[in-house]
Amino acid sequence: MRVEIWSDLACPWCYVGKARFDKALAAFPHRDGVEVVHRSFELDPGRAKGDVEPVIAMLTRKYGMSEAQAEAGEDHLGRLAAAEGLPYRTRGRDHGSTFDMHRLLHLAGEQGRREALLDVLYRANFAEERSVFGDDERLVELAVAAGLDAGAARKVLADPGAYADAVRADEREAARLGVTGVPFFVLDRKFGVSGAQPTEVFSRALARAWGERPPLEPAGRGDAETCGPGGCAVPRR
Numbered sequence: 001m002r003v004e005i006w007s008d009l010a011c012p013w014c015y016v017g018k019a020r021f022d023k024a025l026a027a028f029p030h031r032d033g034v035e036v037v038h039r040s041f042e043l044d045p046g047r048a049k050g051d052v053e054p055v056i057a058m059l060t061r062k063y064g065m066s067e068a069q070a071e072a073g074e075d076h077l078g079r080l081a082a083a084e085g086l087p088y089r090t091r092g093r094d095h096g097s098t099f100d101m102h103r104l105l106h107l108a109g110e111q112g113r114r115e116a117l118l119d120v121l122y123r124a125n126f127a128e129e130r131s132v133f134g135d136d137e138r139l140v141e142l143a144v145a146a147g148l149d150a151g152a153a154r155k156v157l158a159d160p161g162a163y164a165d166a167v168r169a170d171e172r173e174a175a176r177l178g179v180t181g182v183p184f185f186v187l188d189r190k191f192g193v194s195g196a197q198p199t200e201v202f203s204r205a206l207a208r209a210w211g212e213r214p215p216l217e218p219a220g221r222g223d224a225e226t227c228g229p230g231g232c233a234v235p236r237r
Helices: 012-026 055-063 067-083 099-110 114-127 136-145 150-158 164-177 199-211
Strands: 002-007 035-040 184-187 191-194
Touching (some): 002 012, 012 067, 012 199, 035 164, 099 164, 136 150, 184 199, 191 199
Parallel strands (some): 002 035
Antiparallel strands (some): 184 191
């Protein structure tokens, strides 16, 4: 069974939602039969690379809320993150373009390190003091922390076209599926789960999707030799 997750590194609900989904998956009896595929989604796709601003300022500008309201929202997210065992800085974080991070995630995916880099980037953005935006060397350091080669990461960041098509393809697929917000979870292309749902919701979704998988259709002759718990078929002359 495949679970596809569309998310953005600037999305606090994606940070919390991933932790909740991971807990549900860890407790799922068939977890070894579940393939998780992380896909790209930008909440602010038109933002220039050098356009970085404080999160609180972005919230007041974009949503028309007061500074006190923005701070209260961050405090609430901090409490929710803490409940999932996640560190979260409620003040002093930046907001900016995540396009380069998504490109690096596709590089990491080719090496089986995508989830490792995703976790590193989430923690860096939401818990660490140093900004992850507008600084290529910062992203290189984080890529190395996730097990990637520094030279390979620098090469991707130096070429704006590297993995750009892969990021855009993920975003086009999200649009085709009707995904307008993240996190968004698609289970076996049958069920969609929107938002940072409680862990028990993800648990029920995994069980339902697993239970509704189509049975295998037999091919070939039914009496071909096999091995089973009782041993192997003995060839007859």
